[in-house]
Amino acid sequence: MTPTAAHLASIRTPLLGWYDRNKRDLPWRRTKDPYxxxxxxxxxxQTQVSTVIxxxxxxxxxxxxxLALASAPLDDVLAGWKGLGYYSRARNLHRAAQEIVSRFGGKLPSSAEDLLSLPGFGRYTSGAVASIAFGEEAPLVDGNVARVFSRLFEVEGPPGDREREATLWELATLLVKGERPGDFNQSLMEHGATxxxxxxxxxxxxxxxxxCGAFRAGRVDxxxxxxxxxxxxKLTLALAVWSHADTLLFARRADSGLFGGLWELPAAEVDEDATPEETTLRLTAALGAGVRLESQLGTVxxxxxxxxxxxxxxxxxxxxxxxxSESFQExxxxxxxxxxxxxxxxxxxxALEAAMTALA
Known part of the structure; x- marks a missing residue:
């Protein structure tokens, strides 16, 4: 059932007022820079606010x-991302910056529709940037918003259910219409987070x-x-610690998959109970060169x-x-x-720290 205008107003107005009084002072809320x-x-x-700041x-x-991001080598971008995890985010960020320079003159497009055409921009990110940075009435649904809507409107179904997701986006589209769409979207996310x-x-x-329907019905939990x-x-990788003079061998993975595009001590997937002979064969195949296993230095x-x-x-x-090697980019x-x-x-x-300790 579609909520009435009065029902939507009874949510929108109080939430905006609450946000104005209670929003956290986060550094990206002090800037108007779309980038x-x-x-x-x-x-x-997928990363906590305290870690991100x-x-x-x-x-x-x-x-x-x-422009600075688009011009930088990918290695520099990935190094700047080190420790944040989910590195496909950094690769897509870099690719999107290059497309923004080539297609939009170095300025982020202001509509969710145009943003959606860029690498790494799904419905959520497009809606967030379009509404917060440019004031477009663009809806968004993340985990916090989904939870708030599930309770306010008693939306049934487990996370990921197609019908449930469609309902959540319909509600987001209705509610974002009105004054200060960016602040309203942030009020929903802030409310869910705090x-x-x-x-x-x-x-x-x-x-x-x-x-709140769930509160009235005693269904919040x-x-x-x-x-x-x-x-x-379970995933087990054998890492080759190959030293020469003062150097070690490093390999850069293919852009897709786990740790895509990142550097590592050259690794090959092995069975949990792999023998030294099997491990030797896997590392030899990965490096495209004969490998001798001399000793095991440790496990991480x-x-x-x-x-x-x-x-x-x-x-x-x-x-x-x-x-x-054909198994690695470089x-x-x-x-x-x-x-x-x-x-x-x-x-x-x-792993590198453990290897250096073992070699010392």
Whole structure:
């Protein structure tokens, strides 16, 4: 059932007032720069605000404009992203900046429709940037907004359900129409992050409690239903620690997949119970050069969102030092100091530290 205009107003007006009084003082809320706002939205995907703030400030200092980002080598961009995870965000950010320069003269387009044509811009990011940076009545739905709507309008269905998602976007489209669409969208996200929380929501402090169907029906704890999380898959990688003089061999992965586009100690996927002979064959195939396993230097374990990751470090050598491989975009011999400037995942950084400790 479509909400009445009065019902929508009973949500919109109180939420905007609440936002004006209670919004957190976040650095990207102090700027009108569309690029800075876009960067914050990308960084905030699957990452907590407290983690994002210093990264956002450092990244903007290093790449202060769309042109600066578009002109930078991808390695520099990935290095600036190091530690934030979900590196496809950084790759898409870089590609989108280059398209903004080539197609839009270096300025972000102001409509959600045009933004949607850029790499990394889905419906949420397009709506967020168009509404917050340019004042367009563009809807958005993220996890916080979905939870708020599920409770306000008693929207049934589990997260990811197609009919539920369509309903949420319809509600977002209705509610964003009116004054200050960017602030209203932010009020929804702020409300979900601080008051209409997943656990222990602060209903007594809620500015739209009287308009909330779940509150009236005593169903706040039921809506939305919890998302069923898949058990993380186990992934074991054998890492080649190949030293020569003061350098180690590093490899850059293909752009797609886990750790796409990032640098690493050359890795090959192995079975959890792989023998040394099997590990040797996998590393030889990955590097396209003969490999001898000399010793195991240690193991690093990391818990990723969808994977239990085990990195096994092997000191290796061979009759010929490889310089290229079909399995990697690039091979490079670097000192550990030089490697620090490469875009490398936190997991691989820990592996490198463990390797250096073992070699010392």
């Amino acid at each position: 800075a706002i876009w960067l914050s939205e990308v960084m905030l995907q 210093p990264y956002w400030e450092r990244f903007l200092a290093r790449f202060p404009t769309v 008051t209409c929380r997943p656990e222990n929501p602060l209903c007594l402090l809620c500015p739209v409690r009287d308009a 039921e809506l939305p239903p919890a998302k069923v999380r898949a058990t993380p898959k 374990k990391r818990q990723l969102t969808h994977r239990d990751l085990t990195l096994r470090l092997y000191r290796v050598s061979g009759p010929q030092r490889p310089s290229r 091979l490079r011999w670097c000192t550990p100091t030089e490697a620090a400037a490469l875009g490398m995942s936190t997991a691989m950084q820990r």
